[in-house]
Amino acid sequence: MSTLAQPGHLSGLIKALSFKQPFAWLIANGYLLVDDRSWGTQYRGPMLIHASKGLYEEYYQYIKAHTDVPIPDRDKLAYGGVIGIAKLVLCSKPGELPAGISREQRAHFGGVHQAYYGFLFAQATPLPLMPCAGKLGIFEIDIDQLLAAPPAAQAELF
Template identity: 35%
Template sequence: MKTIIKCPNCTKVQAVKPGMVNCSTCNFRFNTESRQPLRALSIQQPWAWAILNGLKDIENRKWTTTFTGQILIHAGQKFDNEGLKFIKDMNPDIEIPTEKEFKKMMGGIVGKAVITGCVEESDSPWFFGPFGFTLANAKAIDLIPCKGQLKFFTPKID
């Protein structure tokens, strides 16, 4: 079973087996068992795409959190058609992937971001509440297939 770890040298996010490994980017050798696996949050497409492309700066939830720090963005298997319409209306000049293209970005880890806080009010046009996890430094990564879960979870990679 693999877990997703961030290399302590170059910060590359990668799925690795427990034990000593070499980073696939910088070849730095480290022990995965001394590193905390990254938490993930499952988000439907196209919302995950909007976060990873710098459009959406807040993730709405019905529950609150005190957690701050880096998380992995997991794109679930469900697609929100109303969300796609909202994103297109908010950003008419931006090229947005088709539903077929989105299908290739679902069912696994698609990026990472930093949760900077949790708010009950926001001026962000992306805030619908009742709670919003404020996000920064979002970045897309190549799809790492895995199952999602509710709330924060540690991804398990076969």
Template identity: 30%
Template structure:
């Protein structure tokens, strides 16, 4: 199965149904189910921006799972424009049917990578 590594808290926002677009610097023709891997790095600035500007209740920073699979979603499109508040481009992977999964430690990679399930 394909997976994509995304830094926290963005991975959390995707698998919990808040974030419907993941931004990328490259387009993709991939469509289908993808595992969401939480990278080992945490974006503190993003965390505080979400709390302040979007009023989404997030867990404490120390509770975020890092370095493993945290959920899955379905990529249904890749766009260059979007009305989603999450889109900043230049490309956006449109995500649907996201859900959390039991954490599974796993080393991530850049781009899409294969994971045995």
């Protein structure tokens, strides 16, 4: 398990970013290292991976049909909460990549449009679903409050 996801490292406010499935699962499980956005960020560090309630059906079907990625069946994917943590190590437009990044890291920017920013993730670790609302852009989650919440099945009892 990554040091990012050890219990002592998950406390306080942690930055988070929402992704539709299957991108959330792919990033949380280390299969997708770069995601592109129309905006950039100066932030570097731990990032909770939040799975929104949406699914990009065409990408999901492509992964199932044309790759050996062991992605779960659609009904087994988690939605509506934190499903992983990774370290955001770089945010850059493909044409502005720093000289010091590896050839492998550089290759992951190949699918990013020149006008967009690629977010490069490392040390991804999946986590059990922690239901919570997502937001646009980078937002913060109080992980202590989230971990103290009742399990999803019991939430409506309180």
